[in-house]
Amino acid sequence: MSTAGPVIVITGTPGTGKSTHAQLLVDESPSPLQHINVGEWVKEKGWYEEYDEEWQSYTVDEDKLLDELEPIVAAGGVILDWHTCEVFPERWADLVVVLRCDHTKLWERLEKRNYSLKKIQENNEAEIMQVVLEDAKASYPAEIVVELKSESMEDLQANVARIVEWIVSWKNEHA
Numbered sequence: 001m002s003t004a005g006p007v008i009v010i011t012g013t014p015g016t017g018k019s020t021h022a023q024l025l026v027d028e029s030p031s032p033l034q035h036i037n038v039g040e041w042v043k044e045k046g047w048y049e050e051y052d053e054e055w056q057s058y059t060v061d062e063d064k065l066l067d068e069l070e071p072i073v074a075a076g077g078v079i080l081d082w083h084t085c086e087v088f089p090e091r092w093a094d095l096v097v098v099l100r101c102d103h104t105k106l107w108e109r110l111e112k113r114n115y116s117l118k119k120i121q122e123n124n125e126a127e128i129m130q131v132v133l134e135d136a137k138a139s140y141p142a143e144i145v146v147e148l149k150s151e152s153m154e155d156l157q158a159n160v161a162r163i164v165e166w167i168v169s170w171k172n173e174h175a
């Protein structure tokens with residue numbers, strides 16, 4: 001939506017590697033990208049209605065979130081890193097990357113985060129049921145949704161290289 005740079009949504013079940021990918025992409029991108037860790041921003045900026053003790057998560061104030069992010073997204077050159085993507089208006093995204101991970105590996109990653117068993121199970125099940133992928137497909141045109149495996153460092157490197165290539169062609173098209 002802007003010629004300054006594309007808007008890349010990186011989504012996936014918690015622990016699939018969104019922030020790791022976003023950080024490497026910021027380093028390797030041919031044009032400047034701002035990494036917005038939406039979950040962190042929600043917490044830091046108070047864009048939530050309440051904290052849900054049972055699920056150890058924040059109930060996001062979606063109107064506030066969208067109002068605040070709109071001008072930042074409109075300026076372009078951002079990575080929106082969040083475990084859900086159907087909240088964002090379709091027009092925002094130029095590319096939607098959905099990271100996937102084998103559920104055994106994902107379980108180990110989430111255990112290391114000291115998540116409650118309930119939260120680990122919920123996320124693991126969501127990954128097996130490919131909830132985020134289905135939501136992404138339902139929310140955006142098929143041609144901008146890309147599913148990428150994130151199980152190893154090789155996957156990480158290859159995924160970031162592929163997204164960098166995509167950015168180069170996006171820049172050429174929008175020059």
Ligand SMILES: Nc1ncnc2c1ncn2[C@@H]1O[C@H](COP(=O)(O)OP(=O)(O)O)[C@@H](O)[C@H]1O
Nearest residue numbers: 014015016017018019020109150151152153156
């Ligand atoms: N492709 C990958 N290969 C190996 N480990 C990974 C990969 N992607 C992420 N990780 C590891 O998994 C954990 C969760 O990654 P993170 O980027 O924080 O996930 P998310 O942002 O999706 O919650 C981190 O310890 C990270 O180092």
